[in-house]
Every structure is written in structure tokens, then in C-alpha cells.
Amino acid sequence: SPPKAEAKMPVLATPATRMLAKELKVDLETVEGTGPGGRITDGDVKKAAGKAPEKPPEAAPTEKEKIPPPAPAITPAKAPEKPP
Amino acid sequence: MVVGDIEIGTDVLVIGGGPAGYTVAVECARSEMDVTLVNNGELGGLCLHRGCIPVKTIMHALDISEECKKGAPFGVDAGNVSVKLKNVYAWKDDVIEKLESQIKCLCDRYEVQMLEGFCSFTSSNTAMVQGSRGEQRIRFKRAVIATGTRYEEIPGLPYDDKSILNQDSLIRNKDLPDEVVILGGGYGGTTIGTLAVKLGISVRIIHSGDSLFPGIDDDILCPVTKWLCENGVKIYSGDWSVEKKDDVISITINKNGNDDVIKTKKVIVATGMIGNTEKLGLENTEVKINDKGFIEVDGDFLTSDPNIYAIGDANNKPYKNASKAFREGKSLARILKGGTGFPDYQVMPLTLSSEPKISCAGMSEKQAKDAGIDILTGISCFSSNGKAVSLGKTDGFVKVIAEKGSHRILGVHIVGPAAFDIADESYLAIETGARLEDIVLTVHPHPTLCETLQGACEAALKRSDGW
């Protein structure tokens, strides 16, 4: 049977945004969301990562959510070794 | 497999060919990494051969015959429907074979090197495979342990395939018993109990604790215990202990200080699983396990040994199921490629093959209340769903739990025949932080079963102002 998960309000961000946060090493618990109801957007994550959003935020909320293609995010220490 | 003295070199050694193991192997190989997959036994693991797939397949075949039998009101005259259990199990084996060959194909397509045999570590970068044709040494840069679990035994009562059984016995159809006592409730006990009833076996279930399935709200569980009772299943709760004398197994159940003793010739132990990490040679590495044999890992599945990872049932992360195994396989492949793994999930769905079926996502009503969250709940019954009525399947309901202030959906619990099919919307809803309004304002086609999910959200909303 499943372990008793500690019930608390989960962070308000979509899986895609949480993926971005992981790639940019941003702890979402420390980010204040600017979206509706405190939702954390991609822009919030990038800002927290010290990166300016690539585009200035536009009026339409869908534009705000727009992300560039996922960064390869290869850390040198873990670069895969080329197969022979 | 070329057996011999020559050591094989590989970038990534994967031990175990279950969902976790074959997924990480294929995903790494897809990125042109050099991958060797060692598996001992059946490719596809517990899930394919003795778990998810066979249980669902056997149940479906038995359910079809039930549908036929109940077809008369629909105008279907099925004559004397009968089930040939031998053929049901043959179909199950067919399904397994088909799916196993798909996994084989995938591995071949991406050129995963496959070895058959039992693998154990000889150091932090070498391992040994004992196959039918001898021994093979392997040198690896990184290794992934995906060896899964095995059934825990009751101390002093080892499985003997005769009287002390585990869930395999029904799934493999070695000689179905006429009656059986199942030790343990929860996922294992409820699933195997349901299967046993459908196979015509007389069943008693013994569980400790208050509920047959702790963590599921009572109202959701109620139709299931009702079905079990109606089908002659006796459910006992209390602290139990087991003794075996000659052929007879006596189980003493203590509830509120009173002892109840029941006797049987066959028990199925469904108390849980332990990590499949014995004889893995972990002592030759830095890998650490906990008291149940599960491997300790960090957020990136790395063990205490910097070269060795562990995923799937074998690691000490919460939940043991195939979805977690697949996800960890995919996530680790990204890490091994030098990227980041997947973020944490918020919802681990539960799908219970009870009768009726149960699907749970997110917080139960009790969990939310215990956590002090102010909630709205809403319920909608399948009996008022047009499609369910037209299918003649009106048992059950959907319950939704949302935070009162924000209307954010925290939990969706479904009991009913359609529970597995329509639940996918609820996973996405909770993961993305959707609100009740998001589901209510999304058009759901008519007549479909998912309207009941929408209906439950609407019912919750109607308890707030303005709806």
C-alpha cells in the first residue's frame, strides 16, 4: 500500500515549468508566482535563475508561458562519454 | 552472449529487465550510448509476467464472460456462457508473449546488448554474470540497479508452493485452490482477493488496522467491501499471527483484546515486498540498503557509490509500481546523458482492480482535512450519467476535493466500472494546478462517462457562492 504522503499544498506550477526550474536549478519553494492565484510561470523561474526573460512579457497570458526550446543543459561534470 | 574469459566493456550496465531496467536501457541506447542489459529470467519483469499485465488480462477475460451472461437485458442471448480457465490462462500467456517480443524488438532496434543471467557486482566498476552457459565478466563505467522486489515472507513460514503461497500462485494458475485465506489488505490483498473471487475461489481476507485499504476514504471503499461481502468474502481485521502444524494453518486474530482463530490449508501472503538486492554483491561496492533491502538513493537515483544508480521498485523512494519504474527509467537516462532528470511528480495515481474499480489521484478527503486544508467536496454518481445508464453500469461515483479559497483541485477519487478510463483528466488537472472552473468550463462531449467527473466539479462549485 502507498506510503502516507505528507499532505500539503503542492507548489502551483505546471510540470513543464517545474522541469524548467529543475534545469535552471531553481527551488520553486522560494519563488513567488506572478500568475493567476500565485501560479509560478516560466518567466518567474527564469527571473529567479538570474536570467532575464528572452522576450519582454506580452499581454496575452499564453505568450508569457511561451518557452524557448528546452536548453540542452549539459553540465560538464556529467557529460556523457562518447561510445567508441 | 559470447561466454569466455574476455571481459566485456560497457558504458552503462543495467541489471534487471523489468519496466525500470529496459526503459533506461532503451532510452540510453537511443542516444547512442553503449548499453548492456543483464536480466535473469523473464524480460519485462514482474510487471509483465507476474504483475500488472497478467492480473488485468485474466480479469478482463473473466469480466467478458460476466458481460455476456448479463447480456439478456440488452437483447443479447449468449446461450450457456462458460469460461475455460485453461484458455483464459493461455490467452494471458499470449498477451505476455506479444508484449515481451515488443520489448525485445525495442532493445534490438536501439542495439542494447542483452545478456541472460544473474548479475552481481565484484567491485564498483566490475560485475559478473552467471548465465546458463557460464560466467561473463563485465567492466562498466556506470551501472544501474533495477532488480525490483520479491514477496516478503512471514518469518518461519517460507513459501512452499503448496500451503504458503504468494500472489504468483493464482497468476500462474498452478493448481487453483478451492478456498484460501489472504493475509493482508491494501493493494495486494484487495487485488488478489478480487481475482480469487472471480476465479470462483472461496476467500477470507485478514488485515490489521481499521480499513481494508488505508488511505482510501471510506465512502470510496464502501462499494468494494460491499461487493466482496456479497460475493461471500469474509473480512477480518486485527493483529494476526500465524502458526502451521502439519497441514493446517491457524491464524489468530486479536481485536480489542479478543482472540479469533481461523483455520485453513492455504494462505496467500500479501503483506508486501522487499528489495531484490540479496546476492547482488553490494558488499563489493559502496551501495547502501535499508532494512527491507531497498537501495538508498538521492534525488538523481545515485546510490552511495558514485558509479551506481538504482531505479524502480529496488530503490527506497516511495511507491512501488510500474509507472514509477518507467518514469525513473526515462529520467535517469536523461541524467546519464548529462542532462537533468524529471522534476518531482505531485500525483502518483492509484488504480485498484477491485469490483467496482477504484482510481485515486491526489489527496483523499481525510488527508486534506488532517492537513488542515479548508476544502470543498463534490460528488456525482454514474447513475445519473446517460452513458453509464445506456451501458447498464451505474454503480459508483466520482468525488472531487478542492481547496475552498482557490478552488484548486487537490484530489479526484472514482469508484465504478469506468474508474480507470476517465481518470486521466484528473491527473493532469492536479499536476497543472487546475481549478474546478477549468474542468467545469471545459466542454465534455455527451454522452460520455467523463461528464461525471465534470459533474463532480460542478457539484463542488455549487457549494461556493455564485454557482
Added chain:
Amino acid sequence: MVVGDIEIGTDVLVIGGGPAGYTVAVECARSEMDVTLVNNGELGGLCLHRGCIPVKTIMHALDISEECKKGAPFGVDAGNVSVKLKNVYAWKDDVIEKLESQIKCLCDRYEVQMLEGFCSFTSSNTAMVQGSRGEQRIRFKRAVIATGTRYEEIPGLPYDDKSILNQDSLIRNKDLPDEVVILGGGYGGTTIGTLAVKLGISVRIIHSGDSLFPGIDDDILCPVTKWLCENGVKIYSGDWSVEKKDDVISITINKNGNDDVIKTKKVIVATGMIGNTEKLGLENTEVKINDKGFIEVDGDFLTSDPNIYAIGDANNKPYKNASKAFREGKSLARILKGGTGFPDYQVMPLTLSSEPKISCAGMSEKQAKDAGIDILTGISCFSSNGKAVSLGKTDGFVKVIAEKGSHRILGVHIVGPAAFDIADESYLAIETGARLEDIVLTVHPHPTLCETLQGACEAALKRSDGW
């Protein structure tokens, strides 16, 4: 109904007791408004009596017998399965009766005043009901027209219940023909054609235009046309015209300048619906209709008459289906209460009861390309889904369409037996602007059919960098 000279006064008069009408009536009454619902004929409308529900119910009963017949591989020996069509239709009537009584209950619970009869306007705030027991005058503050549609006729060929039929004939089972020609493809032609085949009728379908169902991508439609062909259905395309001489109906089909003539004794006209607004007395109001009889409304369902609204099939908004009717009923109730209605939807799902079933949400691949959107597509087949294999139902696939740059999901199209059940996630995804990652990173339980939806999103993502 008290028939007499005394005029009834009501705040809200609703004309038509289909999904649109009874929904707005119940929702208004729930807010303690004074509501009168006039319906001519069957409570629940086209949807319940001659549309969605009967089609699905009859098909399900026929499908169950197919399942039984195909049960042998699963170990089910169903003997000589046979279908008693009389009983199938009796079951259908049962289902309708059950659901109709639920609607009746709802109306009673919230104290909707119910009148039976044909209603027409005598002015912008008075109307007249012709019931079996005479006439009743009504004075209203606001009225809602929810009178739905009826089958369009081919000029000069009125429905005669003998040779010129509409879809009602199969649904009501008045004397099933041995063979029939269906005029028109699209939703109506494909659905009724599929039903006819399942009823054992020999079918020809004639449609103008290039595709049996314009708007659905060819790859999604392909398994359906394949099934139709395998089941002996002949499909003709081209501009057609009909002539009837004595008993014989001749249809001339012109394609690329060549004429093809086919002859039959029975046609089902499935060319479309027109607004049910004749004899409504609209000339006594300011209400305006278009050339197909549909009522012109603004974004808040208000007609050109400031007291009169129109919802459901009867208005001139796009789509004619029950989900739209329900939604507009709920939305208008909020407006009549003095609030705002619902926002526009982004997705109007399409569920097609073809064989295999089709479910479409959002943009098709062609639509997206035609709109100049740069897209990613991903496909996943049910044949590689463990649950589908275990059900022996591996036909079909899921196709997802996403914007290339943002990965935002724009369309999800499913063809296969599970198409209706797992589609709900796709509606929410598109409505909320979810990205491929959102579905891929949401845990989907194993083994379930919705894994194929996740698989299609993953396939699309794998065409982008980093996956």
C-alpha cells in the same frame, strides 16, 4: 396544467424540453426564479429520444454481442450468441425512460412549472400553448427559445416513412430495410451508416466533396473507411442529385464530369438539420432567423428581441450538439440571474460513433498547417499499449499536434475502441494551454489506455531537441 382562460404569468418562459431547455429551466429554478417549461412531445428532446442516447445504447448492445462472439481467444465459450433486435430496442426504450424520469425529477425538485404542448409567440411578452386539453395563454417577462432542429428535406422529396427516410427510422426501428442508400457523409452519414451496418443492413453512402468527413485528417479517418469497406459499404463521392419515379429512387453522382447512376428503394437523407422555428410565431416578435431557420443571437444568447433568448441547436452559433446545448443552458441561467455567462470555449470535442471510434479535439494537422502554424506531431499506436493488447483491442492510434516553439498542445485525435474514454485529458489540456511536457511529465498509471495519449506527446517531444 390548468387549461383555461386565465393567463399564466411567469418570469422565465422556456420553450423546448431538450438538453438546452431543461438545463436553463432547472438552473434558473434552482436560483428560485419562477420558470415555466413548455415542451411539445418527448422530454429530453432529440438527444434523449432520437439522437445521442438511443444511438449509443443500440450500438452498445450490438457491440456486446460482438464481444461475446469474439470471446473464444479469451477463454470465453459463449455458445451460439444471438441478438434479439426487439429486445435491443426494448432496452433502448428502457434507458430512455430511466433518463427521462430523472429529468422529470430534477424539474419537480426545483419546482419548474411544466406544460405539455406546442408553444408559439403572440407578442414579445405573451405566448400561447396548444396542448391536448386546449389552449393556454402565458405572459412572460423573458423567454428562452430552445426548440432545436429538425431534419432538412431534399426539395421535392419529403420524408414519407417508406422510401425517403431520415435517421429516425433506424433509431425507432420502424421496419428495418434490407438495404439503404445514405445521402451525405459527415457526422450524420457516418454514424447512421455504422449503425446500419451493425444492424445487418446493406449500405451505400454518397457524399459530395473529397472526404467522407471533411475536417478530420485522412490518417485518422482511414481505419474507419477501411472498416466500412470491409463490411461491404460502398462509398461514392461527387455531386449528386436524386429523382424518384414510382418506387425507385435514382441518384446521379457526378465526379470529374462522369455520371454514375445508382438505384434503390430506400434512402436515408443525412444532409443536415434546420432550425425548428416554423410556426413559432416569431413574426409577432423582433426575433430574426437566418435562411436555415436558425435564430440570430449575440454573445449572450439574446435575439433581436430584448425579451427573448435562444440557446441550443436552435440558435445560429456554430456546432449543433448536446454539450453545446447543456453549456448554453447553464450559461444563460447565469445571465438571467443577472450575472455573466461563460467565456467562449476553445475546444468543441467531436466524438464519432464509427468503427473504430474517433475522438477529435482542437486543430487537425491540416488545419494547423493551413493556418501556417509550425507544428510538431506525434503518434502512438494502441498495438504497443499493454492494456490494449490485454483487451485484444489494438486497432488505432493517438495523434497529437503541438506548436513547435512552445510545445503547446493544439490538437489531439484518437481513433480506436478507447477513443471516447481517454479523450477527456485532451480537452483539458487544450483548454488550459498545456504543453507536451505537462502530459509527458504527468504520471499515467500502468497498464491503462491513456498511456497511449502520453506516448503520442512523448513521440512529438522526441522530435524536438533534448528529448
